[in-house]
Amino acid sequence: MPKRTELLKELFEEVPSGVGKGGITKLTKEELLDLLEKGSEWSLENGYGTKADLEATEESGRMKQADSRQVSERALARGKPQLGTLGAGNHFLEIQRIDEIYDEEAAGVLGLEKGKITVMIHCGSRGLGHQIASDYIEKMEKKYGYSHLPDRELVNAPLDSELGQQYFKAMCAGMNYAFANRQMIVHWVRESFRKVMGTSEGMSQVYDVCHNIAKIENHKVDGEPKKLCVHRKGATRAFGPGHEEMPEKYRKIGQPVLIPGSMGTASYVLLGTRKAEELSFSSSAHGAGRALSRAAAIRQFRGEQVARELMAQGIEVKAASWKGIAEEAVPSYKDIDEVINTTVKSGIGKAVARLKPIGVVKG
Amino acid sequence: MEKKYEFLEHTADAKFRAYGKNLQEAFANAAIAMTNIMFDTEKIKPLLNRAVDIKGDDLKSLLVNFLSEFVYLLDAEGFILGRIASLTINKTSQGYRLAAIAKGDKYSDKYETMGDVKAVTYAEMEIREEDKGKCWVQVVVDI
Structure with missing residues (x-):
């Protein structure tokens, strides 16, 4: 890919990783509260992204159940400076080339073509989302206790209780933050392409989705239709074709x-x-999953060496630290091809395309 | 010198044990261990002081709340912990109270970021006070 180094440098500068230093936007508290209610719609109103992006986003980028009043001052204080940032750890921004298509028709609907370039962005609600969880864990401990549970982290509240509802609405506000955040990053990715490659035309959004969340959905349990609260952690939703809770453009093919x-x-x-509706309440894995702990990866690999080896395979990495690269070195993760094979064989998912990385930005 | 902390195996998150001759020291070393996931604390200049005042119903929640305070200070104010200058823990009628003076610096590009701590958890948490002035705490943080 021509100008790859230049493009990665531009992306690295345009999309801050944000640990400690914060994002590049100055938000007032009122603006942040507005964003927590509106999600991607807020981004669109403020010049980030397009209407077509929202049409390719789960829930059109806005959780309507969100209530910003249920989000604490501490969560707001963490979220305010981090808006528009990628974060570190396993969060990344990757430039990829589509090297294999398994389903031409579906790929056509998604706008994926062999040889084309894609950009994948993995990040979420940052410190705000984590603070929401921490705040409500504390509240639930006080109200419902935890001594009867095998693990203190399993503390909970009935969904229909006042506290349960408050948490659910706060979590939805966290999702809106994540939607808005990614939409801003998408905007800066386009800006970077425009600056370096001369154009960002044709860079349409394939899909944007939140995972590590709970959603209210209708499923069949023992043949009976039931309204459930489905928690997906380390998993993502995988509705089949025809489900009404999906962007219209993808309803025929199934959820990306x-x-x-x-x-x-x-x-x-x-x-x-x-x-997948019968097998896993419409859930799929959302990543390869780690095989090695971060501590073990750091002991075994040196970031400089990992970056050199990747470069020899045609993958250029730009990261905030060498240690961050070592942690994410290839053998740290399970074999992705095997993960996909299992997913497809079990019938949970249908393969459409394979994307090979050519450039990686890590916070 | 005896080691102040060590990292243990954990596939998805980061797990560490921090040591001290008493609870106060083990808590202080836990804060340093956690910060070392993100920065090299040896390199953090002690230019700023932060007084932290933390409450907890029990020792575990005191530790979670204490460590969470530094996650918060980094995200919200850009304060990076370098060292704990003083730390006291007192038993109160409602549980425990911790007061500490933390020294550190405001984030700038001169400090290399090595990772991100998102949240402090109760998972696998242990707080042990053994004899002969030996104490340790074990923490898993979400990264």
Whole structure:
């Protein structure tokens, strides 16, 4: 890819990683509260993204149940300076080339073509979302106790209780933050392409989705239709074709499922299936999953060496630190091809395309 | 010198044990261990002081709240912990109270970022006070 180094440098500068230093936007508290209610719609109103982006976003980028009043001052204080940032750890921004198509028709609907370039962005609600969880864990401990539970982290509140509802509405506000955040990053990715490559035309959004969340959905339990609260942690939703809670443009093919691998392997685009409704409450894995602890990876690999080896395979990495690269080295993750094979064989997902990384930005 | 902390195996998150001759020291070393996931604390200049005042119903919640305070200070104010200058823990009628003076610096590009701590958890948390002035705490943080 021509100008790859220049493009990565531009992306690295345009999309801050944000640990400690914060984002590049100065928000007032009122603006942040507005954003927590509106999600991607807020981004659109403020010049980030397009209407077509929202049409390719789960829930059109806005959780209507969100209530910003249920979000604490501490969560707001963490979220305010971090808006528009990628974050570190396993969060990344990757430039990829589509090297294999498994389903031409579906790929056509998603706008994926062999040889085309894609950009994958993995980040979420940052410190704000984590603070919401911490705040409500504390509140639930006080109200409902935890001594009867095998693990203190399993503290909970009935969903229909006042506290349960407050938490649910706050979590939805966290999702809106994540939607808005990614939409801003998408905007800066386009800006970077425009500056370096001369154009960002044709860079349409494939899909934007939140995972590590709970959603109210209708499922069948023992043949009976039931309204459930489905928690997905380390998982993502995989509705089959025809489900009404999906962007209209994808309703015929099924829900896009994005499964990233490690820095040096591939990422996949799959589609949810009707069978996943029976097998896994319409849930799929959302990544390769770690095979090695971060501590073990740091002991075994040196960031400089990992970056050199990736470069020899045609993958250029730009990261905030060498240690961050070592942690995410290829052998730290399970074999993504095997993860995809299992997903497809079990019938949870249908493979559409394979994306090979050519450039990686890590916070 | 005895080690102040060590990192243990954990596939998805970061787990560490921090040591001290008493609870106060083990708590202080836990804060340094956690910060070392993100920065090299040895390199953080002690230019700013932060007084922290933390409450907890029990020792575990005191530790979670204490460590969470530094996650918060980094995200909200850009304060990076370098060292704990003083730390006291007192038993109160409602549980425990911790007061500490933390020294550190405001984030700038001169400090290399090595990772991100998102939240402090109760998972696998242990607080042990053994004999002969030996104490340790074990923490898993979400990264």
